[in-house]
Amino acid sequence: MALPVSPLALPLPALPPIAGVRLGAAAAGIRYAGRDDVVMAELAPGTTVAGVFTRNRCPGAPVDWCRTMLAGGVARGLVVNAGNANVFTGRAGREAVERTAAAAAALLDCPAAQIFLASTGVIGERLPYPRLTASLPGLHAVLRADGWEAAARGIMTTDTFPKAATRTARIGGTEVRITGIAKGSGMIAPDMATMLCFVFTDAAIPAPLMQAALLSGVEATFNCTTVDSDTSTSDTVLLFATGQARHAAVTDAAALGDFTAQLHAVLGDLALAVVRDGEGAQHLIRIDVSGAVSAASARRVALAIANAPLVKTAIAGGDANWGRIVMAVGKAGEPADRDRLGIAIGGTWMARDGSVVPGYDEAPVVAHMREREIAIAVDLGLGDGRGTAWTCDLTHGYIDINGSYRS
Amino acid sequence: MALPVSPLALPLPALPPIAGVRLGAAAAGIRYAGRDDVVMAELAPGTTVAGVFTRNRCPGAPVDWCRTMLAGGVARGLVVNAGNANVFTGRAGREAVERTAAAAAALLDCPAAQIFLASTGVIGERLPYPRLTASLPGLHAVLRADGWEAAARGIMTTDTFPKAATRTARIGGTEVRITGIAKGSGMIAPDMATMLCFVFTDAAIPAPLMQAALLSGVEATFNCTTVDSDTSTSDTVLLFATGQARHAAVTDAAALGDFTAQLHAVLGDLALAVVRDGEGAQHLIRIDVSGAVSAASARRVALAIANAPLVKTAIAGGDANWGRIVMAVGKAGEPADRDRLGIAIGGTWMARDGSVVPGYDEAPVVAHMREREIAIAVDLGLGDGRGTAWTCDLTHGYIDINGSYRS
Numbered sequence: 001m002a003l004p005v006s007p008l009a010l011p012l013p014a015l016p017p018i019a020g021v022r023l024g025a026a027a028a029g030i031r032y033a034g035r036d037d038v039v040m041a042e043l044a045p046g047t048t049v050a051g052v053f054t055r056n057r058c059p060g061a062p063v064d065w066c067r068t069m070l071a072g073g074v075a076r077g078l079v080v081n082a083g084n085a086n087v088f089t090g091r092a093g094r095e096a097v098e099r100t101a102a103a104a105a106a107l108l109d110c111p112a113a114q115i116f117l118a119s120t121g122v123i124g125e126r127l128p129y130p131r132l133t134a135s136l137p138g139l140h141a142v143l144r145a146d147g148w149e150a151a152a153r154g155i156m157t158t159d160t161f162p163k164a165a166t167r168t169a170r171i172g173g174t175e176v177r178i179t180g181i182a183k184g185s186g187m188i189a190p191d192m193a194t195m196l197c198f199v200f201t202d203a204a205i206p207a208p209l210m211q212a213a214l215l216s217g218v219e220a221t222f223n224c225t226t227v228d229s230d231t232s233t234s235d236t237v238l239l240f241a242t243g244q245a246r247h248a249a250v251t252d253a254a255a256l257g258d259f260t261a262q263l264h265a266v267l268g269d270l271a272l273a274v275v276r277d278g279e280g281a282q283h284l285i286r287i288d289v290s291g292a293v294s295a296a297s298a299r300r301v302a303l304a305i306a307n308a309p310l311v312k313t314a315i316a317g318g319d320a321n322w323g324r325i326v327m328a329v330g331k332a333g334e335p336a337d338r339d340r341l342g343i344a345i346g347g348t349w350m351a352r353d354g355s356v357v358p359g360y361d362e363a364p365v366v367a368h369m370r371e372r373e374i375a376i377a378v379d380l381g382l383g384d385g386r387g388t389a390w391t392c393d394l395t396h397g398y399i400d401i402n403g404s405y406r407s
Numbered sequence: 408m409a410l411p412v413s414p415l416a417l418p419l420p421a422l423p424p425i426a427g428v429r430l431g432a433a434a435a436g437i438r439y440a441g442r443d444d445v446v447m448a449e450l451a452p453g454t455t456v457a458g459v460f461t462r463n464r465c466p467g468a469p470v471d472w473c474r475t476m477l478a479g480g481v482a483r484g485l486v487v488n489a490g491n492a493n494v495f496t497g498r499a500g501r502e503a504v505e506r507t508a509a510a511a512a513a514l515l516d517c518p519a520a521q522i523f524l525a526s527t528g529v530i531g532e533r534l535p536y537p538r539l540t541a542s543l544p545g546l547h548a549v550l551r552a553d554g555w556e557a558a559a560r561g562i563m564t565t566d567t568f569p570k571a572a573t574r575t576a577r578i579g580g581t582e583v584r585i586t587g588i589a590k591g592s593g594m595i596a597p598d599m600a601t602m603l604c605f606v607f608t609d610a611a612i613p614a615p616l617m618q619a620a621l622l623s624g625v626e627a628t629f630n631c632t633t634v635d636s637d638t639s640t641s642d643t644v645l646l647f648a649t650g651q652a653r654h655a656a657v658t659d660a661a662a663l664g665d666f667t668a669q670l671h672a673v674l675g676d677l678a679l680a681v682v683r684d685g686e687g688a689q690h691l692i693r694i695d696v697s698g699a700v701s702a703a704s705a706r707r708v709a710l711a712i713a714n715a716p717l718v719k720t721a722i723a724g725g726d727a728n729w730g731r732i733v734m735a736v737g738k739a740g741e742p743a744d745r746d747r748l749g750i751a752i753g754g755t756w757m758a759r760d761g762s763v764v765p766g767y768d769e770a771p772v773v774a775h776m777r778e779r780e781i782a783i784a785v786d787l788g789l790g791d792g793r794g795t796a797w798t799c800d801l802t803h804g805y806i807d808i809n810g811s812y813r814s
Contacts, residue, residue: 058737058745059418066715088733088745123730124763228716229636230731231738247505309635309716310809317810326495330465331638338465339494354533355497396806402717403724405800 008284008392009275010373011160012271014073016166017145018177019202020242023078025154028135030128031083031121034165036154037098038132040139041198042108044242049075049116050210052149054235061093062085062117063236065101069113073207075240076110076199080155081132082183083121083273096129103133120157120183120195122365124340145271152181152269155196159185159277165269169203174247176203182264182273184227197222197237197270204243205250212253213260214239221267222298225390227278228398229307239263241395275357275390280397283315288388291342291380297334298380298387304332305376305389312394318369320345329378341362342382345374348391410808415683415799416568419559423573424552425584426711427451427611427649427766430485431812432555432561435542438490440578443561443621444488445539447546448485448605449515451649456482456523457617459625460548467522468493468500470643472508476520482614485605487562488539489590490528496553501786503674510540525643527564527590527602559588565808566592566684572676574725576610576669579662581654583610587673591681603804604644606630611650612657619660620667621646628674631706632797635805637713646670654711681796687804690722691780694796698749698787702761704741705787705794712783712796713738719801725776727752736785740783748756754782 025036031272051070053063079100084354086093101112108115119127152162166179180199205213250256276284287305292298305311308328314321322343329336339354346368350360367376419772427566432443458477460470488508493500508522515522526534553680559569587606611618625644657663694712699705712718715735721728729750736743746761753775757767775781781800 023600054737055740056734056737057740057743058733058748085730087762088730088748088758088763090746090760092762123733124758125730126763229716230717230734233734233737307807308637310637313806313809316806319810322496323492323532326465326530326636327463327640330463330640332463333462336464339497341465341495351495353497354495355499356495356533382641393805395810396803397804398716399723399801399803403726404722 003158003160005160006277006281008281010273010276011165012149012162013166015148015164015179016177018179018200018242019224019244020047021200022147023151024139025150027104028081028131030081030131035080036150037082038135038139039080039145039151040091040104040136041151042143043076043240044244045076047075047161047240048073048205048210050206050207050214050239051238052214054232056231056233058088058233060119060234061097061235062091064120065097066116067235069116072113074114076114077104077108077240078116080118080196082155082157083127084127085121085123085234086119086127087123089126092126093400099129100132103136107136116233118154118196120234123233127296148179148181154269155183156179156311156393158181158279159183160404161275161277163270163273167262167265169201169259171250171257171259172248174245176201176259178249178263178266180270182270185279186278191227191378195232195234199266201238202245203241204245204247205241205256208241209250209256210241210255211338213256213263215258217267218263219402220264221271223269224388225275225304226278226303227275227392263279272390275392278392279391279401280395283393283396285315285376285391285393286375286407289378289380290386291382292385292387293335293383294385298385299389301329301332301334301378301380302387302389305378306391309394312391315374316393318394320365320369321351325376325378335382336380337382341380342381346379371388383404408631410565412565412567413684413688417680417683419569419571420483420573422571422586423584424554425586425649426651427454427608428607429554430558431546431550433542433546433556435488435538437488437538443557444489445542445546446487446558446561447543447550448510448558449550449663450482450484450574450647451506451651452483454482454649455480455612455614455617457483457614457621457646459621459644461639462706465495465640467526468643469526470641472504473517473523473643476523479520482523483512483741484515485519485523485645486511487525487603489562489564491526491532491534492525492530492641493534494530496531496533499533503534506536507539508676510543514543521647524544525603525641527562527641530640534548537631537812555586555588562588562590564590565686566590568684569682570684572673574669574672576659576664576666578610578664579655581652583652583654583666585670587677589677589681592684592686602639602641604801606646606670606673608648609652610648611652611654612648612663614668616657616660616663617648620663620670626673627671628678631795632678632682633710633713634682634799653742658674679797681697682799687705687800687802688799689802690800692722692783692798692800693780694783694800696785696787697793698789699792699794700742700790701792702794706796707786708736708741709740709794710737712785713798716801721801722781723802727772727776730759732783732785742785742789744789749786749788751784753800
């Protein structure tokens with residue numbers, strides 16, 4: 001299925017090498033023909049790792065594996081396949097994970113517990129892991145420091161463009177780099193709002209400090225986005241720090257400098273890239289809620305709007321239908337007072353204090369609805385809680401992609 | 408917008424008169440041209456009333472009105488309009504409700520507090536109530552005991568067929584009749600799963616007993632259905648008992664005979680009719696969950712499956728994609744053990760104990776997916792909680808209807 005590239009696509013940024021990371025992709029023929037579907041990364045000895053995983057109660061075998069191995073805090077390799085999620089595959093799924101980790105560990109000369117794994121694709125079909133493990137020696141032989149684009153493309157499923165983001169941060173006066181790749185692009189909702197995301201840095205950071213920075217970052221980025229409200233069984237965000245940069249030892253969060261802020265920026269870019277490539281997406285929608293009783297309440301209201309099919313179809317149709325936003329605010333179950341509610345689209349307040357603003361100028365709203373990026377603001381008028389969510393519209397493209405046989 | 412009639416439509420049943428109920432419809436030109444859009448019912452003096460309303464926090468002015476007037480427990484009239492929901496209209500909305508009730512009360516020679524009101528349609532636009540009140544004298548003059556079909560058609564919005572159900576019940580050896588009409592067909596989710604439903608009976612039942620019977624009935628029917636997960640601001644179920652049947656006085660629930668069961672049957676028929684007319688629906692989907700830790704947990708899992716866009720689009724595409732059902736079970740947030748989970752479609756168990764059933768026969772599953780009514784069964788394997796939900800598939804029709812300008 002060749003999908004047209006999302007009109008919201010962004011070009012891949014320039015991605016410099018990161019000391020201690022070599023990566024690449026190969027075609028193992030697991031499901032797709034004529035494209036790479038296995039990605040491998042080799043990480044320098046001493047690489048620390050942090051991870052955040054789906055809260056779906058039926059996680060895939062690779063998620064179970066990663067959760068267990070995360071306790072060690074050390075990673076030497078990453079193996080990812082696209083096309084088969086290795087979810088709901090019982091004993092066979094566990095066997096596939098163990099064999100894949102063992103094969104990669106033999107190549108990288110490390111314990112299997114230092115191999116991290118992720119799979120994405122169809123649920124409930126056995127992963128033909130012999131094809132995967134057979135591809136690894138050849139792939140390992142060609143890993144490169146500049147393999148970013150190949151890796152970003154190799155993890156794609158229904159994605160229409162590769163997704164990557166990069167930033168530099170300063171730790172104690174030394175510049176470090178943070179680069180991540182991610183894939184979507186359906187079954188996307190908190191928690192978390194992506195299927196797979198891998199971030200690499202040359203910084204040297206103890207695993208517990210990384211875990212805290214990653215958790216807060218995912219909370220502020222991926223968990224504020226949604227495509228279709230469906231939470232994947234495979235959602236995985238992994239952060240690897242190779243420790244190759246020569247900066248002062250990091251022993252507490254204060255010593256991280258602006259690392260956490262830059263990490264969050266990378267995660268934010270990737271989360272938005274996933275929404276931009278939401279299945280069938282024609283519009284990127286930002287929803288800012290203010291005046292809530294708390295920040296958490298504001299975010300829940302924003303996500304209720306972001307997940308409302310009637311809001312998403314209205315925007316697909318170019319309709320500034322703020323009545324459906326009222327509905328979505330009301331169904332969120334959060335404190336809301338209809339008679340204090342205000343709603344703006346594209347900066348024009350169409351409703352205030354529970355009623356339409358008499359004589360508001362429709363022209364800028366109509367013009368805004370023709371843009372690719374739509375801004376919705378809701379003021380609940382109750383407190384000072386603020387929150388933001390991002391989503392895309394719901395279009396015929398989503399039905400095409402997901403209503404075709406076993407996409 | 409002339410929509411094709413749902414392939415899941417049912418014919419209107421024969422609807423005998425109910426003593427003490429006269430009803431009809433008229434064209435007030437509130438939004439639609441060339442069709443009735445106002446419905447009125449005159450109820451005999453002494454009619455008792457019960458009601459259940461949306462839990463949306465931004466309810467419409469008619470919902471506020473009905474909630475207040477329900478305290479009186481007495482009804483003489485019902486006025487419903489289609490095309491404008493009178494929601495988020497502030498002071499103007501309250502004024503429209505008061506003027507409409509006053510106009511109907513003058514015609515029926517009763518206090519305004521005995522007039523019940525409902526509106527459905529666009530949110531956030533002022534209801535042009537003078538057109539509505541101007542239509543009432545002519546409409547009142549032609550109310551008939553056999554006006555059921557006109558009323559069922561007059562409350563439709565994006566509905567493609569009129570919805571009604573009828574049963575008889577016996578109270579102390581005397582036969583009474585229960586007849587209801589309803590409309591959908593988008594913005595449909597618990598609680599409650601319809602926009603408008605009106606049920607009439609000639610039984611004589613005190614309002615508190617009716618309220619209890621109605622609440623349990625809505626819980627078991629409408630609140631087990633969903634079309635698009637969006638909860639309307641206008642959901643209203645009203646039950647009117649004219650007291651014209653000559654049966655022994657009802658002083659407690661035991662004296663109701665099979666009235667409650669038959670009322671629930673009427674509500675169940677109407678709830679399913681709404682799902683059958685879900686916007687764009689091509690398939691009616693029944694989801695039975697067993698083995699949950701409780702009945703409430705089972706229903707929440709069933710509704711999570713019913714609301715999952717990826718399950719709904721798979722069924723639209725004729726794909727028995729049980730992997731997406733696994734995902735939906737996992738995202739429900741209810742107790743679930745992946746390794747005990749079983750899933751059947753059309754009676755064929757495709758997965759048991761957390762893994763695909765080796766060599767299960769695909770032929771009956773493929774045949775089942777071509778039928779109009781799809782049956783999904785999920786066994787969580789944890790306890791003896793059971794629950795059922797009904798929904799429809801998510802198709803291009805839903806996008807067409809809701810992505811067109813201001814449907």
